[in-house]
Amino acid sequence: xxxxxxxxxxxxxxxxxxxxxxxxxxxxxxxxxxxxxxxxxxxxxxxxxxxxxxxxxxxxxxxxxxxxxxxxxxxxxxxxxxxxxxxxxxxxxxxxxxxxxxxxxxxxxxxxxxxxxxxxxxxxxxxxxxxxxxxxxxxxxxxxxxxxxxxxxxxxxxxxxxxxxxxxxxxxxxxxxxxxxxxxxxxxxxxxxxxxxxxxxxxxxxxxxxxxxxxxxxxxxxxxxxxxxxxxxxxxxxxxxxxxxxxxxxxxxxxxxxxxxxxxxxxxxxxxxxxxxxxxxxxxxxxxxxxxxxxxxxxxxxxxxxxxxxxxxxxxxxxxxxxxxxxxxxxxxxxxxxxxxxxxxxxxxxxxxxxxxxxxxxxxxxxxxxxxxxxxxxxxxxxxxxxxxxxxxxxxxxxxxxxxxxxxxxxxxxxxxxxxxxxxxxxxxxxxxxxxxxxxxxxxxxxxxxxxxxxxxxxxxxxxxxxx
Numbered sequence: 001x002x003x004x005x006x007x008x009x010x011x012x013x014x015x016x017x018x019x020x021x022x023x024x025x026x027x028x029x030x031x032x033x034x035x036x037x038x039x040x041x042x043x044x045x046x047x048x049x050x051x052x053x054x055x056x057x058x059x060x061x062x063x064x065x066x067x068x069x070x071x072x073x074x075x076x077x078x079x080x081x082x083x084x085x086x087x088x089x090x091x092x093x094x095x096x097x098x099x100x101x102x103x104x105x106x107x108x109x110x111x112x113x114x115x116x117x118x119x120x121x122x123x124x125x126x127x128x129x130x131x132x133x134x135x136x137x138x139x140x141x142x143x144x145x146x147x148x149x150x151x152x153x154x155x156x157x158x159x160x161x162x163x164x165x166x167x168x169x170x171x172x173x174x175x176x177x178x179x180x181x182x183x184x185x186x187x188x189x190x191x192x193x194x195x196x197x198x199x200x201x202x203x204x205x206x207x208x209x210x211x212x213x214x215x216x217x218x219x220x221x222x223x224x225x226x227x228x229x230x231x232x233x234x235x236x237x238x239x240x241x242x243x244x245x246x247x248x249x250x251x252x253x254x255x256x257x258x259x260x261x262x263x264x265x266x267x268x269x270x271x272x273x274x275x276x277x278x279x280x281x282x283x284x285x286x287x288x289x290x291x292x293x294x295x296x297x298x299x300x301x302x303x304x305x306x307x308x309x310x311x312x313x314x315x316x317x318x319x320x321x322x323x324x325x326x327x328x329x330x331x332x333x334x335x336x337x338x339x340x341x342x343x344x345x346x347x348x349x350x351x352x353x354x355x356x357x358x359x360x361x362x363x364x365x366x367x368x369x370x371x372x373x374x375x376x377x378x379x380x381x382x383x384x385x386x387x388x389x390x391x392x393x394x395x396x397x398x399x400x401x402x403x404x405x406x407x408x409x410x411x412x413x414x415x416x417x418x419x420x421x422x423x424x425x426x427x428x429x430x431x432x433x434x435x436x437x438x439x440x441x442x443x444x445x446x447x448x449x450x451x452x453x454x455x456x457x458x459x460x461x462x463x464x465x466x467x468x
Contacts (some may be wrong), residue, residue, distance in 0.1 A: 049245070146187070405444070
């Protein structure tokens with residue numbers, strides 16, 4: 001066995017787990033040395049893939065997403081919520097949204113959004129495990145709230161300065177009891193930093209206690225599996241606490257939580273946010289939590305538009321989802337909120353379905369599916385395109401004319417070669433940037449005057465291309 005395959009053994013034959021109080025905080029240093037990148041261990045154990053019958057998406061754009069940018073205005077929250085409602089469709093594929101409740105503007109937004117009367121996404125709250133925070137939930141009349149229940153020793157001992165795990169977990173349980181006594185329909189306990197926590201000595205004992213409270217009170221209790229630092233990995237053979245499949249599997253089998261009461265909340269610090277979220281679905285959690293365009297603390301959360309695509313792929317059905325809203329969301333963020341979206345960001349970036357390679361342009365002219373990931377024009381209102389450089393060749397110019405002007409020109413037309421030679425001359429003279437649409441339009445006008453009709457000029461104007 002390779003030296004980096006560190007075994008971290010799963011307990012066998014134990015059904016009731018007691019909270020373990022370590023002599024000193026357990027920072028899992030064999031996996032998280034801090035002065036070097038984290039390690040992945042494999043324990044020789046695996047767990048079965050068991051996708052739930054039903055899966056869905058929940059939103060934290062107005063909570064975790066707010067920690068990544070300037071605060072949204074009330075009007076922006078309302079519009080973004082409307083986008084989420086349309087995107088998720090009438091079946092509620094996007095089932096819930098969570099909101100901060102701390103400021104007057106937070107509460108105003110919640111009131112106005114609830115006044116819209118939409119069934120989905122359901123409005124829920126988010127609070128710390130403090131009685132004064134819970135009072136906000138009661139005052140707002142919410143039926144469900146999330147409760148921050150950080151579970152790793154990093155948080156328990158270093159953030160909270162507690163003397164024991166029990167001291168902190170008892171505070172969490174007190175707020176859960178208050179919620180049950182107040183008659184809330186449900187609470188979500190956010191197991192923050194679970195991928196660095198003592199899974200058997202802290203997570204499972206706490207989860208089993210929550211299950212008992214739920215059974216005794218009748219209040220639904222959910223666990224949000226929070227990969228707060230992005231340490232999770234999607235492999236069932238990996239060791240705890242980093243294996244997302246094992247976390248989901250054992251919360252089901254050892255703590256008794258049904259799939260509908262398990263929710264994934266992943267971060268992207270190590271580029272695994274989508275893989276880990278999908279792994280959660282595949283191994284038995286019904287819900288995946290994310291944000292619009294992935295905006296969230298540090299590297300962000302699972303992008304809801306990405307999870308929508310994976311939902312469709314896994315379910316094999318659109319289920320009323322309106323994917324064209326994704327492009328409207330992109331435009332709203334850019335024009336109204338002032339956010340710059342990376343040009344190659346999947347589904348919404350300016351160049352996500354644009355090629356600069358001549359060989360790709362040639363293939364797309366012949367059959368778009370060769371190099372376009374899906375029918376982006378139908379699904380996203382984003383036709384495929386081409387960006388002209390010295391690498392694009394005559395095929396790229398022909399493709400530009402087809403996609404922008406709606407005319408087909410054979411690659412053998414010598415005028416395409418003449419245009420390309422003019423482009424090459426610019427790059428040989430030191431040009432670096434791609435040719436703009438306006439520059440290409442001017443060249444096409446010069447060499448293909450027969451196509452410069454009023455109809456085509458109007459078509460180009462609608463695309464923002466200068467024609468005069």
